[in-house]
Amino acid sequence: MISFIMPAKNASLYINDAITPFLKADYKDWELIVVEDHSADNTLTILKEIEKKDSRIKVCENKDIGKIAGLNYGYTLTNGKIVKCIDADDMLDLKFFDYLNIMADYDALCHDSYVITSGLRLIGSYWIDRSIIHKDFTYCLKYLKSIPRCAWSFPRHIGDIIFPMPQDLPFEDVWFSLIIKKYARRIFHANERLYCYRQHNNQTYGGLLNFNKEIITFRAKRMLKFIDVIKQEQTKRLISEIEDEDFFEEIESFYKLLAEKNPQLWTIITSDMPMEFKLKLLLYRKLNFFAPSSTRLKWLINKMC
Numbered sequence: 139m140i141s142f143i144m145p146a147k148n149a150s151l152y153i154n155d156a157i158t159p160f161l162k163a164d165y166k167d168w169e170l171i172v173v174e175d176h177s178a179d180n181t182l183t184i185l186k187e188i189e190k191k192d193s194r195i196k197v198c199e200n201k202d203i204g205k206i207a208g209l210n211y212g213y214t215l216t217n218g219k220i221v222k223c224i225d226a227d228d229m230l231d232l233k234f235f236d237y238l239n240i241m242a243d244y245d246a247l248c249h250d251s252y253v254i255t256s257g258l259r260l261i262g263s264y265w266i267d268r269s270i271i272h273k274d275f276t277y278c279l280k281y282l283k284s285i286p287r288c289a290w291s292f293p294r295h296i297g298d299i300i301f302p303m304p305q306d307l308p309f310e311d312v313w314f315s316l317i318i319k320k321y322a323r324r325i326f327h328a329n330e331r332l333y334c335y336r337q338h339n340n341q342t343y344g345g346l347l348n349f350n351k352e353i354i355t356f357r358a359k360r361m362l363k364f365i366d367v368i369k370q371e372q373t374k375r376l377i378s379e380i381e382d383e384d385f386f387e388e389i390e391s392f393y394k395l396l397a398e399k400n401p402q403l404w405t406i407i408t409s410d411m412p413m414e415f416k417l418k419l420l421l422y423r424k425l426n427f428f429a430p431s432s433t434r435l436k437w438l439i440n441k442m443c
Contacts, residue, residue, distance in 0.1 A: 139167045140238060140291070141218030145200075145208040146185065146226035147175040152336065153184055155258075156226050161192060165235035168194060171215050172226070173208040175200040181226075206307050213301040222291040223314075227341075229334040237328050238291075245322035247291040249332040250441075253346055256338040262434055263331055264346065265441035271327055275320045279376065282361065282389055284315035288333055296321055304371050308363040309343075316376055349429035351399075354422050358397035365390055388412065395419055 142160075146153060160170055172189075174182045174197060185197040198215065200208045209223060220241050224230055234249070241247060248271070253261040266285040270278055277283070287310050292300070300317045307313055318325070337345045344353035365386050368376050377385075392415045395401050406419045421429055 139169060139218035140220040140222060141216035142168065142170045142230075143209055143212035143216065143221065143223045144170060144172045144226050145175055145205045145212065145223075146172055146177070146181055147205075148177045148179050148181060148340065149226035150177070150179040150181045150184055151256075152227040152338075153181060154188070155229055156224070157188055157195065159230055159232055160195070163232050163235055165232075165238070169216070169218060170195045171212045172197045173200050173212040174198070175205070175208050176203060202305075206303050206305060206310060209310060210302040210305075213297060216297075218294075220291055220293055221297045222288075224288050224333075227336045227338065228288060229336070231332045231334065233330065234332040237326075237332070240326050241291065241293060244324045244326040245293060245296055246318045246325045247328060248285060248289045248325065249328040249330060251286070251289065251333040251335050252331045253335050253337060256336060258334075258336075261337060261347070263437060263441070264335060265437045266327070267436075267440050268327060268443055270315055270319060271325050275316075278319050279316055279380070280385060280389065282312050282316075282364070283319075284312040286335070287311045287314040288335075290314055290318060292318060292322070299375060304367050306363075307367050308360040312361075312364055313368075313376075320376065347430040347433060349422060349426045349433075351423075351426070354426065355397055355399065358393045361393045362390065362397060365393075388415065391415075392419065396422060 144156065157170065160168065172185055172195065174185055189195050189197045196215065201211055213221070220238065237247060248266060250266055251264045253264050255261060266289060267283065270283050270285055273283065296318060299321050300314060303310060303313055335346065388411055391409065391411050395406060395409060396419060401419065401423055403424060406416055409416065421432055
């Protein structure tokens with residue numbers, strides 16, 4: 139069995155699109171745990187109606203508040219040997235189920251995705267950065283390399299390390315990727331788009347191709363918070379063997395400058411950080427109108443690598 143965990147908040151416009159593919163799947167051995175997170179719309183009402191259609195769909199209300207708490211709670215309710223976390227405003231491609239048989243030989247599966255509009259129009263293709271697979275763990279940790287949480291599937295012994303996530307974690311994608319990178323002996327990349335990321339105005343992250351100044355600052359502050367949390371995380375699931383106090387110095391310097399309201403050009407140029415970081419800072423803060431095109435180019439390069 140594979141268990142899907144789906145946090146849902148104010149998803150009334152999208153939740154039917156997200157769940158319908160499961161009901162059409164030829165693969166039958168699945169369960170869907172939907173954790174409703176105190177929505178202000180009628181998401182819970184819609185979910186209760188959907189739940190009546192199939193006993194494999196279980197709807198519960200978040201015992202706490204927020205996506206981290208919802209995912210943690212959802213995991214405690216799962217029964218599957220394989221686990222995948224998906225979002226209530228996205229859609230899983232049914233071809234995904236064709237890859238489950240390889241999980242007997244791998245500790246994690248990841249895949250590429252489509253990027254679509256709120257109205258299901260194709261925007262582009264998100265090809266993951268495969269350095270998360272090919273580089274060693276220390277490199278991935280030092281530069282916080284990750285892919286979206288929804289791109290991963292993993293067996294329970296990995297899930298038992300991922301969960302429970304620290305409650306004060308600001309978001310989960312990097313946590314998922316780094317835990318999987320550290321503890322998965324073999325990772326399989328399905329070189330196929332098996333998921334649809336829907337882009338709309340209500341996304342906390344702001345959308346994959348949104349690089350306005352407020353969103354960039356918000357993301358940078360979240361990354362700084364993430365670094366603080368994993369430094370303090372008492373179980374040391376990620377950094378128990380890291381003794382260098384300056385291990386995160388480069389990446390912290392990058393995000394501190396990125397988080398500033400208006401970093402000066404001279405400050406960026408003369409900063410003591412790798413050239414790659416300086417170029418990113420210039421792109422995101424001084425030439426951000428080029429950032430969406432640059433991101434699309436990076437996805438294309440990832441596809442060819």
